[in-house]
Amino acid sequence: MDNDSGIRKYEHPAGGWDALGAVAKAIHGQMNAISGTRIMLRNNQPDGFDCPGCAWPDPKHTSAFEFCENGAKAVTWEATRKRATPEVFERHSVTELLAWNDHDIEDLGRLTHPMAYDAASDRYVEIGWDEANARIAAVLNALPDPGMAEFYTSGRASNEAAFLYQLFVRAYGTNNFPDCSNMCHEATSVGLPLSIGIGKGTVSLEDFDHADLIISMGHNPGTNHPRMMTTLHAAARRGAPIVVFNPLRERALERFAAPQDPIEMATFGSTDIASDYLQVKVGGDAAALKGVMKGVLEIDAEDLAAGGPGVLDRAFIAEHTQGFEALAEDLRATAWHELVQASGLGSEALRGVARLYCKAKAAIIVFGMGITQHRLGTDNVQQISNLLMLRGNYGRAGAGICPVRGHSNVQGNRTVGIDEKAPLALRQGIERVYGFAPPAERGHDAAEAIEAIAQGRSKFLMCLGGNLAVAMADPTLTFAAMRGLELAVHIATKPNRSHLLVGRQSILLPCLGRTELDLQAGGVQSITVEDSMSMVHASTGRLPPPSVHVRSEPAIVAGIAKAVLAGRHGIDWDGMVADYGRIRDGIEGVLAGFEDYNLRIRQPGGFRLPIGPAERRWHTASGKAQFIVMPGIKEDPRAAGDGVLTLTTLRSHDQYNTTIYGFDDRYRGIFGRRDVVFLNVDDLAVQGIAAGDRVDLEAVPFDGEAAAPGAVLRNLTAVAYDISRGSAGAYYPEANVLVALSHRDPQSGTPSYKSVPVRLRPSRPTPGSVS
Ligand SMILES: Nc1nc2c(c(=O)[nH]1)N[C@H]1C(S)=C(S)[C@@H](COP(=O)(O)OP(=O)(O)OC[C@H]3O[C@@H](n4cnc5c(=O)[nH]c(N)nc54)[C@H](O)[C@@H]3O)O[C@H]1N2
Numbered sequence: 001m002d003n004d005s006g007i008r009k010y011e012h013p014a015g016g017w018d019a020l021g022a023v024a025k026a027i028h029g030q031m032n033a034i035s036g037t038r039i040m041l042r043n044n045q046p047d048g049f050d051c052p053g054c055a056w057p058d059p060k061h062t063s064a065f066e067f068c069e070n071g072a073k074a075v076t077w078e079a080t081r082k083r084a085t086p087e088v089f090e091r092h093s094v095t096e097l098l099a100w101n102d103h104d105i106e107d108l109g110r111l112t113h114p115m116a117y118d119a120a121s122d123r124y125v126e127i128g129w130d131e132a133n134a135r136i137a138a139v140l141n142a143l144p145d146p147g148m149a150e151f152y153t154s155g156r157a158s159n160e161a162a163f164l165y166q167l168f169v170r171a172y173g174t175n176n177f178p179d180c181s182n183m184c185h186e187a188t189s190v191g192l193p194l195s196i197g198i199g200k201g202t203v204s205l206e207d208f209d210h211a212d213l214i215i216s217m218g219h220n221p222g223t224n225h226p227r228m229m230t231t232l233h234a235a236a237r238r239g240a241p242i243v244v245f246n247p248l249r250e251r252a253l254e255r256f257a258a259p260q261d262p263i264e265m266a267t268f269g270s271t272d273i274a275s276d277y278l279q280v281k282v283g284g285d286a287a288a289l290k291g292v293m294k295g296v297l298e299i300d301a302e303d304l305a306a307g308g309p310g311v312l313d314r315a316f317i318a319e320h321t322q323g324f325e326a327l328a329e330d331l332r333a334t335a336w337h338e339l340v341q342a343s344g345l346g347s348e349a350l351r352g353v354a355r356l357y358c359k360a361k362a363a364i365i366v367f368g369m370g371i372t373q374h375r376l377g378t379d380n381v382q383q384i385s386n387l388l389m390l391r392g393n394y395g396r397a398g399a400g401i402c403p404v405r406g407h408s409n410v411q412g413n414r415t416v417g418i419d420e421k422a423p424l425a426l427r428q429g430i431e432r433v434y435g436f437a438p439p440a441e442r443g444h445d446a447a448e449a450i451e452a453i454a455q456g457r458s459k460f461l462m463c464l465g466g467n468l469a470v471a472m473a474d475p476t477l478t479f480a481a482m483r484g485l486e487l488a489v490h491i492a493t494k495p496n497r498s499h500l501l502v503g504r505q506s507i508l509l510p511c512l513g514r515t516e517l518d519l520q521a522g523g524v525q526s527i528t529v530e531d532s533m534s535m536v537h538a539s540t541g542r543l544p545p546p547s548v549h550v551r552s553e554p555a556i557v558a559g560i561a562k563a564v565l566a567g568r569h570g571i572d573w574d575g576m577v578a579d580y581g582r583i584r585d586g587i588e589g590v591l592a593g594f595e596d597y598n599l600r601i602r603q604p605g606g607f608r609l610p611i612g613p614a615e616r617r618w619h620t621a622s623g624k625a626q627f628i629v630m631p632g633i634k635e636d637p638r639a640a641g642d643g644v645l646t647l648t649t650l651r652s653h654d655q656y657n658t659t660i661y662g663f664d665d666r667y668r669g670i671f672g673r674r675d676v677v678f679l680n681v682d683d684l685a686v687q688g689i690a691a692g693d694r695v696d697l698e699a700v701p702f703d704g705e706a707a708a709p710g711a712v713l714r715n716l717t718a719v720a721y722d723i724s725r726g727s728a729g730a731y732y733p734e735a736n737v738l739v740a741l742s743h744r745d746p747q748s749g750t751p752s753y754k755s756v757p758v759r760l761r762p763s764r765p766t767p768g769s770v771s
Pocket residue numbers: 053054070184217218219220221223224225245246247248250280281282283284285367368369370371405406407648649650651653655656657754
């Protein structure tokens with residue numbers, strides 16, 4: 001397409017000079033160049049702050065500058081010079097701000113004062129901290145049942161803030177902990193404990209140096225975990241095959257130029273990343289995985305017939321697992337043609353992956369949202385684990401499972417107690433250390449919290465970060481629900497749309513970001529975070545806070561707790577805020593694995609929490625790793641070919657979840673816009689639509705679920721893209737109107753954001769419609 005449309009193919013490798021250019025632009029747009037560069041140099045350094053971008057771990061010997069374009073965007077966006085002061089809110093009514101796009105709302109800058117919504121003037125106006133806390137206490141203490149309050153967490157909160165938050169909420173009396181993880185890796189957190197006894201990854205960064213094969217499924221590291229590209233680049237360089245399962249061709253998984261590599265940069269060279277790129281159908285991964293496993297069993301049978309020892313790790317299966325026979329039976333009973341139809345991949349391609357897998361002494365399977373955000377999310381995760389178990393790829397160097405987490409501390413938040421399921425050990429630990437018995441009944445996850453609010457069963461919502469209303473499915477329902485709240489409280493760095501969906505009362509509390517100096521009565525404080533590989537380490541900010549009125553998250557949570565609990569349970573909130581070391585003592589007392597917490601965070605790189613499967617210890621009901629049979633192979637039982645496409649919702653290169661930094665998606669060739677839908681040329685031809693035409697996407701009800709009411713996403717430009725047939729891609733959060741709130745994985749509750757049945761039709765301008 002022509003240049004005016006903002007749609008043109010990107011010919012360069014990912015990374016390289018364009019990435020460096022983008023960093024310079026990010027710094028220029030938000031801060032001054034000198035301080036910007038200085039901050040970047042502190043990012044992910046042993047004595048610096050943890051990057052708020054993603055949860056990929058840091059190498060032990062951090063290079064002088066662990067470069068990452070999107071980490072740089074995350075940091076500059078937080079360390080911006082722009083300020084959303086009371087004067088700014090005075091100039092713009094809430095109704096006016098609601099008409100702005102998500103980029104412009106956040107680009108108002110950092111919140112500087114506690115604010116409360118004033119209905120008479122339709123504006124947020126300044127209030128004092130004490131007044132804010134008193135209003136929160138008044139509403140919470142007047143609720144007839146603590147279960148009518150919801151306490152959301154977005155995964156940036158530190159271990160210290162998250163631990164205090166859950167302690168306060170449990171002392172108040174509920175386990176309603178909706179969190180971003182419920183929309184993200186919940187399928188991992190629910191699926192893996194049944195399979196291997198822990199809901200976390202089992203590999204360490206060093207394992208990638210020893211893997212003979214890496215299989216990457218449903219994640220886009222060039223955009224979402226750019227520091228992971230250094231790892232993949234090194235693996236590709238030493239000749240380890242990298243097999244990708246992804247419906248879309250993603251440039252960084254094809255070729256990458258490492259900005260850390262002077263020769264590659266100087267010569268404009270690049271390295272091929274994927275050795276094999278399998279464009280699975282959206283939602284076809286379970287079938288693809290079953291196909292690979294079926295291939296492994298075939299190779300095993302051939303080898304045995306030829307007098308060989310077979311390719312299964314029989315000793316591992318016998319000693320460490322249960323359920324192999326049932327799995328083998330299911331695979332034998334599933335015909336190749338069904339697997340091919342459901343995955344969109346040829347049987348030879350799947351057998352080829354099986355051959356590579358059987359050749360590898362040690363294999364790692366890495367996965368992201370393309371696996372978890374499906375109705376089959378939990379099944380998908382368990383099939384990955386089955387495949388690894390067939391050849392004993394757990395508890396050995398270079399082998400294991402690697403869920404790539406989203407937010408920089410989402411894994412740590414869950415570890416320290418942000419969990420609506422309220423595990424017994426956590427409750428017992430709290431009772432032991434703090435002397436009260438926390439509630440035991442399961443609370444609400446994120447989607448259930450919205451349902452409860454929509455139905456008037458919950459009246460109060462507090463958000464420790466995030467942008468819940470925009471991140472959640474079905475904004476029509478979700479936005480209306482938010483407006484029905486008695487009180488919404490948001491602890492945030494920057495304004496966003498969720499803050500503008502005001503209830504009867506709404507309060508905004510400004511907090512420090514991770515880059516900023518956190519000075520408390522006991523001196524400068526560090527916080528701690530846990531990365532995707534269970535490494536816990538400290539992070540210390542140094543920048544001056546955006547205003548003197550801004551408080552740290554632990555201080556804000558403790559202030560609210562004191563006002564609400566008014567001495568109940570005798571917890572020393574002030575002492576813990578004065579010295580976060582005391583919060584860590586509390587964590588150590590409550591949870592296993594944190595022995596000598598304050599000491600061990602001083603060692604460079606921190607320490608690793610215990611991961612049973614890495615030592616072949618399985619904390620499952622049977623004490624063994626479980627092969628788990630998934631019945632059937634498809635998410636959507638309907639036959640294909642009735643014109644229904646499966647839509648997946650994607651992040652662009654210029655966004656962080658609901659935070660829209662800019663309007664380019666460079667690697668996918670989209671510039672200055674987000675109103676596009678990626679389609680396969682053959683699907684376009686069948687539907688009689690040309691690339692560049694305007695189309696509408698209409699939600700199709702899924703098998704007994706209600707479609708999101710009135711759900712049509714209008715006036716998108718059709719982009720001919722290298723995407724598997726029957727699949728379509730559009731950007732999150734815009735496409736969330738098409739996702740029904742009930743469209744979720746029945747096992748984990750994860751919204752099925754990555755398999756939404758839709759119909760495509762040419763756009764017809766409807767009078768009065770908004771596009
Ligand atoms: N810069 C930046 N960094 C981020 C984020 C961000 O928004 N911006 N978000 C953070 C968060 S919270 C998270 S959870 C992670 C998200 O990181 P990712 O897991 O990479 O998430 P997505 O970008 O949503 O999409 C993942 C990939 O899955 C593919 N995919 C879609 N559907 C399917 C499918 O059915 N099967 C398969 N195999 N693949 C599919 C898409 O083509 C895409 O390449 O990144 C974190 N890091």
